[in-house]
Amino acid sequence: MTAHDPALPPRPNAAPTIYAYDDHDRAFVRERVAEFRGQVERRLAGALTEDEFRPFRLMNGLYLQLHAYMLRVAIPYGSLTSRQMRQLAYVADKWDKGYGHFTTRQNLQFNWPKLVDVPDILEALADVDMHAIQTSGNCIRNVTADHFAGVAADEREDPRPTAEFLRQWSSAHAEFSFLPRKFKIAVSGAEHDRAAIKIHDIGLRIVANAAGETGYEVIVGGGLGRTPFVGKVLREFLPRADLLAFLEAVLRVYNRFGRRDNKYKARIKILVHETGLDEIRSQVEAEFAAMDRAPFAYDAQELARVVAAFAPPAYETLPARSQTLDGAMAENAAFAAFAAVNVAPHKVPGYAIVTVSLKPIGGIPGDATAAQMRALADAADTYGFGELRVSHEQNIILPHVKQDDLLALWRDLEAAGLSTGNAGLITDIISCPGLDYCALATARSIPIAQAISQRFADLERQRLIGKLGIKISGCINACGHHHVGAIGILGLEKKGVESYQITLGGDPTLDASIGELLGPGVSADEVPDVIESLVQFYLAERRDGEAFIDTWRRLGHKRFKESARREGEDGSGI
Amino acid sequence: MTRPADPKFPPKILLASDLAEGDVVFLGAGGWERDLLRAKIAYDAAEAAALEAAGKADVAANRVVDAYLVDVSVDAAGAPTPLHFREKFRAVGPSVRRDLGKQAWLQGAGGR
Numbered sequence: 217m218t219a220h221d222p223a224l225p226p227r228p229n230a231a232p233t234i235y236a237y238d239d240h241d242r243a244f245v246r247e248r249v250a251e252f253r254g255q256v257e258r259r260l261a262g263a264l265t266e267d268e269f270r271p272f273r274l275m276n277g278l279y280l281q282l283h284a285y286m287l288r289v290a291i292p293y294g295s296l297t298s299r300q301m302r303q304l305a306y307v308a309d310k311w312d313k314g315y316g317h318f319t320t321r322q323n324l325q326f327n328w329p330k331l332v333d334v335p336d337i338l339e340a341l342a343d344v345d346m347h348a349i350q351t352s353g354n355c356i357r358n359v360t361a362d363h364f365a366g367v368a369a370d371e372r373e374d375p376r377p378t379a380e381f382l383r384q385w386s387s388a389h390a391e392f393s394f395l396p397r398k399f400k401i402a403v404s405g406a407e408h409d410r411a412a413i414k415i416h417d418i419g420l421r422i423v424a425n426a427a428g429e430t431g432y433e434v435i436v437g438g439g440l441g442r443t444p445f446v447g448k449v450l451r452e453f454l455p456r457a458d459l460l461a462f463l464e465a466v467l468r469v470y471n472r473f474g475r476r477d478n479k480y481k482a483r484i485k486i487l488v489h490e491t492g493l494d495e496i497r498s499q500v501e502a503e504f505a506a507m508d509r510a511p512f513a514y515d516a517q518e519l520a521r522v523v524a525a526f527a528p529p530a531y532e533t534l535p536a537r538s539q540t541l542d543g544a545m546a547e548n549a550a551f552a553a554f555a556a557v558n559v560a561p562h563k564v565p566g567y568a569i570v571t572v573s574l575k576p577i578g579g580i581p582g583d584a585t586a587a588q589m590r591a592l593a594d595a596a597d598t599y600g601f602g603e604l605r606v607s608h609e610q611n612i613i614l615p616h617v618k619q620d621d622l623l624a625l626w627r628d629l630e631a632a633g634l635s636t637g638n639a640g641l642i643t644d645i646i647s648c649p650g651l652d653y654c655a656l657a658t659a660r661s662i663p664i665a666q667a668i669s670q671r672f673a674d675l676e677r678q679r680l681i682g683k684l685g686i687k688i689s690g691c692i693n694a695c696g697h698h699h700v701g702a703i704g705i706l707g708l709e710k711k712g713v714e715s716y717q718i719t720l721g722g723d724p725t726l727d728a729s730i731g732e733l734l735g736p737g738v739s740a741d742e743v744p745d746v747i748e749s750l751v752q753f754y755l756a757e758r759r760d761g762e763a764f765i766d767t768w769r770r771l772g773h774k775r776f777k778e779s780a781r782r783e784g785e786d787g788s789g790i
Numbered sequence: 791m792t793r794p795a796d797p798k799f800p801p802k803i804l805l806a807s808d809l810a811e812g813d814v815v816f817l818g819a820g821g822w823e824r825d826l827l828r829a830k831i832a833y834d835a836a837e838a839a840a841l842e843a844a845g846k847a848d849v850a851a852n853r854v855v856d857a858y859l860v861d862v863s864v865d866a867a868g869a870p871t872p873l874h875f876r877e878k879f880r881a882v883g884p885s886v887r888r889d890l891g892k893q894a895w896l897q898g899a900g901g902r
């Protein structure tokens with residue numbers, strides 16, 4: 217069996233800007249596929265019980281959900297080649313139901329694989345240097361990063377080499393394969409945090425010290441779930457050379473003292489909260505001082521090798537602003553609106569970063585059909601050096617597009633149903649799969665996102681409202697990041713029906729904050745009306761340049777709460 | 791076939807996931823069924839215990855995964871409907887993709 221799509225020519229080096237697996241990586245992934253194939257065979261033959269098999273399947277990203285198995289594929293720090301994207305499309309068509317769901321952890325989920333097919337799917341993923349390892353279980357999960365890495369105009373340093381170091385360090389790390397609970401790390405190298413580093417178990421921010429040396433601000437103990445916390449600064453400046461040893465020390469302290477008696481109190485955020493930051497810091501520093509750091513020694517040559525793997529593509533020398541783009545925007549209002557919202561400044565003159573929204577009006581946030589995946593891969597090859605990114609906002613990024621090409625790209629995206637110009641606006645909603653797919657969910661989240669999207673469908677009105685992050689989770693585990701939504705929505709069960717709690721004032725950036733509850737839950741039908749009343753109050757009260765979160769901070773939660781009571785069509789439940 | 795309801799005992803069916811495919815299955819008179827309408831309904835505690843025991847045995851025999859009893863209402867024609875919305879969704883498929891899951895399969899199979 218060959219897992220390659222025979223209809224497509226091989227593209228072995230499609231994106232020279234992404235770290236390529238070496239022989240060690242490839243052998244490791246192939247061995248794991250063969251191992252899991254054997255485990256599946258033994259499970260189907262009855263030689264393994266579900267209790268015995270479950271840890272094996274979870275280690276390989278395979279869940280059992282409400283309607284079927286679900287396979288979560290790792291996309292390291294959200295970086296994909298066009299070839300990998302095509303292979304995901306191929307898997308979707310051949311073994312799933314023709315689509316995939318991009319997640320808030322920059323991964324992709326297939327919702328309908330059969331257990332018997334999963335080894336073949338993993339083999340197909342291995343063909344393009346992909347896998348599903350450590351996308352589940354109590355281990356260090358897929359490391360995430362700024363989706364504008366390497367191209368952002370506000371970037372100090374590309375976070376991908378650091379993330380790649382962490383990928384290598386954490387992959388199959390024997391000591392940290394059975395932690396008290398899962399462990400998530402995010403890396404940012406820019407002035408603005410697009411990786412939500414303060415809501416991760418460890419957030420790393422690449423910074424400089426007074427001497428101008430590059431290192432890391434280490435943030436620990438952030439997280440969402442039933443007990444949300446904003447991360448705290450463990451080290452203001454960690455020299456680059458100490459990174460792996462220091463994180464090893466943090467994980468050792470967590471592994472030793474993290475609670476294993478109660479899964480709801482097992483994350484490092486609870487350890488930091490219950491023990492106190494100062495005590496955790498002294499424990500980590502003591503471990504760091506006492507440990508044998510030789511295995512984690514800094515290797516400048518290896519860093520140079522990894523950095524070189526993320527070398528910029530062959531950019532042309534171009535003027536900072538494209539006259540072609542200006543002309544196209546003047547002539548085509550719809551394109552101009554898209555370009556104004558979905559295009560971000562690039563660090564190289566004449567280039568742009570394009571956010572392709574996976575949030576069509578009334579659509580399912582984060583879903584892409586196999587045809588759309590192929591269209592994205594084609595767009596990446598045609599306009600963007602064959603590279604794509606997945607954002608934690610569940611969108612796709614084309615990181616290297618010539619401004620001259622933006623109009624042609626937009627037309628191609630339009631043909632594929634991917635040209636919605638709503639990046640960062642009210643309908644760019646983060647939503648977990650909720651009770652439509654997830655076995656843990658307590659309520660549906662996707663229909664709520666769809667109803668809000670339809671209520672605010674008018675793009676002109678969306679642009680008038682401006683940046684507004686709505687985030688929806690279908691249970692308290694908060695995969696939809698509702699705690700850090702300017703407007704957050706949490707689906708729960710209340711007296712046998714779905715009920716939705718609304719929070720205001722959440723923020724995932726460096727100014728991170730956890731949203732405050734608006735009041736008792738409302739029904740699914742009431743949610744769009746409540747959002748409408750909040751938006752109308754904001755529009756009436758905002759000052760020039762204020763985003764929703766700014767107005768909320770200036771006026772305070774109480775004013776918004778009162779407005780929802782007063783303005784809602786039926787505020788009885790609020 | 792329906793029976794007079796015992797107000798103190800909600801009728802129950804047994805629901806599980808198929809091991810090989812992950813599809814939702816219901817224990818019927820002749821084994822595991824993909825169609826809710828073919829689910830065997832327990833009308834009293836003894837029948838429910840028998841269903842549960844059969845499910846436990848099939849979990850142990852590695853035929854299905856995660857078998858559990860579900861409260862249902864039964865209409866005049868004897869068709870069960872889960873009382874809780876979670877199992878209502880499990881019985882048909884995702885509410886946001888009517889073209890997928892059991893609901894699509896049932897339509898393809900000629901409907902109910």
